Amino acid sequence: MAGAVVGVLIAITGLKRLRQDYQAMAMLVVSLMAATVVSADTPFLNGNAGLVIFPSFAPFSDQDPEVQRWAFVGIVFVACAGAYFLLRRFTAGPFGRTLRAMRDDDLAAQAIGKDVVRLRLAVQAVGGAFGGLSGALLVAFISGWSPSAWAYIETLALLTAVIVGGMGNDRGVAVGMFLIGILILQGVQFLNDVPALKALESYVNRTGLTHDLGWIVLGTLTIVFIWLRPQGIFPERRPRYGGQTS
Amino acid sequence: MTVAQRPILEVKNLAKNYGGVQAVDGVSFTVERGSITGLIGPNGAGKSTALNVIGGLLSPAAGSVVFDGVDVTGQPMHRLARRGLVRTFQLARVFGNLTTIENLLVAAPSHRGDSAIGILAGKRYWGDQERQMVAQARELLASFGMTDREDEYARNLSGGQKRAVETMRALMMKPKLLLLDEPMAGLSPSLSRQLEDMFLKLSADGLSLLLVEHGLDTVERICGKVVVMAQGKVLSEGRMAELRTRREVQDAYVIG
Numbered sequence: 001m002a003g004a005v006v007g008v009l010i011a012i013t014g015l016k017r018l019r020q021d022y023q024a025m026a027m028l029v030v031s032l033m034a035a036t037v038v039s040a041d042t043p044f045l046n047g048n049a050g051l052v053i054f055p056s057f058a059p060f061s062d063q064d065p066e067v068q069r070w071a072f073v074g075i076v077f078v079a080c081a082g083a084y085f086l087l088r089r090f091t092a093g094p095f096g097r098t099l100r101a102m103r104d105d106d107l108a109a110q111a112i113g114k115d116v117v118r119l120r121l122a123v124q125a126v127g128g129a130f131g132g133l134s135g136a137l138l139v140a141f142i143s144g145w146s147p148s149a150w151a152y153i154e155t156l157a158l159l160t161a162v163i164v165g166g167m168g169n170d171r172g173v174a175v176g177m178f179l180i181g182i183l184i185l186q187g188v189q190f191l192n193d194v195p196a197l198k199a200l201e202s203y204v205n206r207t208g209l210t211h212d213l214g215w216i217v218l219g220t221l222t223i224v225f226i227w228l229r230p231q232g233i234f235p236e237r238r239p240r241y242g243g244q245t246s
Numbered sequence: 247m248t249v250a251q252r253p254i255l256e257v258k259n260l261a262k263n264y265g266g267v268q269a270v271d272g273v274s275f276t277v278e279r280g281s282i283t284g285l286i287g288p289n290g291a292g293k294s295t296a297l298n299v300i301g302g303l304l305s306p307a308a309g310s311v312v313f314d315g316v317d318v319t320g321q322p323m324h325r326l327a328r329r330g331l332v333r334t335f336q337l338a339r340v341f342g343n344l345t346t347i348e349n350l351l352v353a354a355p356s357h358r359g360d361s362a363i364g365i366l367a368g369k370r371y372w373g374d375q376e377r378q379m380v381a382q383a384r385e386l387l388a389s390f391g392m393t394d395r396e397d398e399y400a401r402n403l404s405g406g407q408k409r410a411v412e413t414m415r416a417l418m419m420k421p422k423l424l425l426l427d428e429p430m431a432g433l434s435p436s437l438s439r440q441l442e443d444m445f446l447k448l449s450a451d452g453l454s455l456l457l458v459e460h461g462l463d464t465v466e467r468i469c470g471k472v473v474v475m476a477q478g479k480v481l482s483e484g485r486m487a488e489l490r491t492r493r494e495v496q497d498a499y500v501i502g
Binding site: 090093095097098100103104108109111113115239 | 323324327333334339340343344348349352353354357359360364366368369372376
């Protein structure tokens with residue numbers, strides 16, 4: 001809910017007059033501002049030390065930690081599936097078509113009676129709400145929160161996921177998120193168990209090498225995909241209306 | 247005078263300036279219901295600016311625009327479009343990443359699938375309307391001879407086809423008045439003949455059109471009344487054939 005409100009506030013103040021690319025910049029700046037405000041103002045949200053949230057997960061708190069973790073996986077999975085189906089409702093029907101039209105040419109969209117400002121507000125609100133939901137899940141999982149837990153680079157990782165999966169379609173983004181978020185960002189932890197890398201790490205005398213490798217892989221992936229396959233793993237699908245023509 | 251008798255569009259003393267330049271300077275004219283009215287004039291006469299002000303893209307410095315009996319001066323473009331005053335652009339603006347038929351469907355007015363309920367309720371709420379719109383769009387495509395381009399991305403269409411898509415898209419909105427900004431620019435002679443016939447047919451069916459056009463032959467063939475602008479003002483008004491003989495019009499075109 002708070003996500004939606006913040007999204008709409010940002011949209012009303014600035015985005016009414018901005019083009020899409022500048023909107024994205026405005027959003028990034030606002031996120032930086034939010035982080036700065038929190039870390040500068042200690043009494044408000046305890047600055048960089050963050051907040052600790054005690055009741056981690058009431059229904060399962062008496063369970064074994066292992067069970068708790070798997071229960072959490074389940075909850076996240078359900079939330080993702082729910083979000084996916086809800087968002088399909090937005091993107092798959094006439095409303096999604098309207099949004100894609102606006103993306104292509106907002107002047108022409110206005111010429112056919114679309115209220116572009118209202119549409120952007122709606123998108124902003126929905127995006128903000130889902131952003132807020134995922135933030136809430138993250139906070140519940142690490143049972144604490146501080147601005148340093150989520151920096152620029154995490155935002156970039158999400159962008160990579162969208163580019164690799166394929167922009168403009170839900171399936172692509174979901175797959176991209178799975179690949180980048182789970183396989184690469186989390187997968188690097190297990191590289192520590194690879195003896196050769198372990199040896200390399202002590203040879204160059206640099207701890208955390210495998211962790212950094214994850215970021216290197218991410219950056220490379222972004223470049224490779226933009227260069228070789230800008231449409232992503234799953235390109236946007238061409239909609240058909242089931243007629244005699246093909 | 248009842249609304250039904252009034253002209254579909256009444257423009258009074260319209261003015262618009264860009265800084266110190268008076269692009270449109272006290273322009274008045276009317277478009278009668280069911281007519282094709284031409285708006286011509288040399289480059290820089292203010293035709294496109296006038297059209298942009300009428301269509302709601304620019305707001306006027308002075309004057310009024312009365313559409314279908316209602317004062318709509320300064321209303322934004324999307325609201326005018328919903329009222330039935332729909333424009334096209336000088337350079338056809340299609341939605342390139344939508345297919346041809348999607349370009350038409352997206353213009354369907356007050357589609358239930360665009361509403362909040364429609365989004366949440368899904369197909370069973372808007373499916374019927376969508377089927378009707380698809381049928382309507384296919385009819386239009388057939389009448390423009392573009393049935394075989396239905397599933398092509400609009401960005402891959404030829405210039406003339408893009409223009410046709412823009413016109414069909416406007417027609418999907420069931421407009422009362424169509425503002426056309428140089429619809430023939432860049433079309434082959436045979437294509438523009440086809441489009442002329444289409445406009446004549448639409449006007450016979452009751453649609454009113456206001457046409458900004460450089461090709462005077464086209465104007466002569468399809469327009470009833472023609473308004474001549476020069477240097478931001480209305481210079482003359484009448485049928486094309488008689489305008490050709492008028493001194494001030496000839497002068498404007500030579501000097502302009």
